Amino acid sequence: MDKSSGDSNMDSQRPFTGTDVPVESIDEVLDLRRPKQVPKWVQEAIEAHLEIEREDAKSAGSLGFMHRALVNASMPYKDPKSRIFERKNGNFTLTIMAGYHGGIPYGIYPRLLMSWVSTEVVRTNSPELELGDSLASFLRDVLDLERGGGKRGSSTRVTEQMKRLFGASITATGTGQSNRRFQLRNMSVVSEVDLDEVEFERRLAGSGYEAEPASEGAASADEVQLWTPQASGHHGWKSRVLLTEYFFNELRSSPVPIDLRAYRALRGSPLAMDVYTWLTFRNSYLQRPSGLIRWEVLMNQLGSGYSTPRAVLDFKRNFLQALNAVLIVYPQAKVAVAEKGIILHPSPPHIPKGTQQGLPGF
Structure with missing residues (x-):
């Protein structure tokens, strides 16, 4: 449902996945190569990514959904x-x-x-x-x-x-x-x-x-679903x-399936939470590149409180910071960043299709 249009200057775009740095130098927003600049919630996103790699959401008891x-x-x-x-x-x-x-x-x-x-x-x-x-x-x-x-x-x-x-x-x-x-x-x-x-x-x-005493062999706090x-x-x-x-x-x-571990890790930024759910939803049906989704369109959909003459630039900066964090927990998402917006490339949703099979009503 995003309003997209073509752009004549496509040479400056390149797809990236994971924590690759997009063209619009995300170094200016959040340099993940400098530990002293990494907020706690971004560190948690990195830890969540490692957890997600070890075990899928359904097996880990962290399969969630959104409207x-x-x-x-x-x-x-x-x-x-x-x-x-x-x-x-x-x-x-x-x-x-x-x-x-x-x-x-x-x-x-x-x-x-x-x-x-x-x-x-x-x-x-x-x-x-x-x-x-x-x-x-x-x-x-x-x-x-x-x-x-x-x-x-x-x-x-x-x-x-x-x-x-x-x-x-x-x-x-x-x-x-x-x-x-x-x-x-x-x-x-x-x-x-x-x-x-x-x-x-x-x-x-x-x-x-009063917490019940742990039985012998019980799971540790980190292992509880x-x-x-x-x-x-x-x-x-x-x-x-x-x-x-x-x-x-x-x-x-x-329902839109999400991994609650990723959602929890991104809680330091409501914008990152929204970018995560939006990306995995779009990727659940995207069959070909989306075309350019302009910053103004993304701001209307995902931004709020931007009212100054620099509104679009401020939103762009915040969006790129959020996107960089999202791609830590969801590295499969392929996004191309251009001067005027982004292009989504077909990628697997974060929760594979059919994962909810076996739940009530499925």
Whole structure:
């Protein structure tokens, strides 16, 4: 659905994979050859790549999924300080309207929440999810959450973003090439939510628990699967969410598979998280080079908060930094970087097709 066009100056382009440096010298953005400049989250991306090479996502218990619409047009990275937020991808427009007084969901937390919701739907084949130990354990492992709430506590920030995400109204609109055809789809995430904030934050912070002693021969913390499925028949805490019929059916019919290890490693940059899911989705159906996808188009689809005269240049710089990190965990992706944009070359998706076979409904 990306709006592409040809470019006469193609000599400056060359495909690259892995951590090869593209033409637009990514050295100016993030020099991975200088350890003192490598952020912690990029180091984690390198470690995740080594894990992914050793074991596939399904065997490692880290096979995850995302909703297709939120891959094509993502949520904001910073608080937009408004009640309405829009993303454009060609003739497709995603509009998020705040239903909760706190505002629009933004940053890494709603992205991680969506990965949990999407993955749990595919795994359980149920539109009703319990917001219990599975979600709390997942977020603790992914975020290395500090113990504590309050205004600055991670637990409080997660619950705030959960209310923003579940309270948001999301619509997708599209027009035909002649602009005389209009399509609209209401695609909000949930129809009902019942959340006990105090209990969820207690569970998220890990308070009130005593860890069971490890049995002889038990797996170490590093060997435990990232995903902890919902326990069946649980009769305790009943915070829950009921997904809308459209959102649930769309996830069941066309989920976008991701490797949760890669997604977790990229959590230091919401843009890198979005570039990762977008690339693996595009590569799931790309049969020939995409044609030039201009920086302006990518900025409308994946950027936010760029309003200065240097907006496109600033986005380009940030995108290349994110792309360089993504290619550490997803080196199979082939991307050519040119002066005016990028070209995607046919590459395998990060999760091989058919991996979800054997899960409920597949």
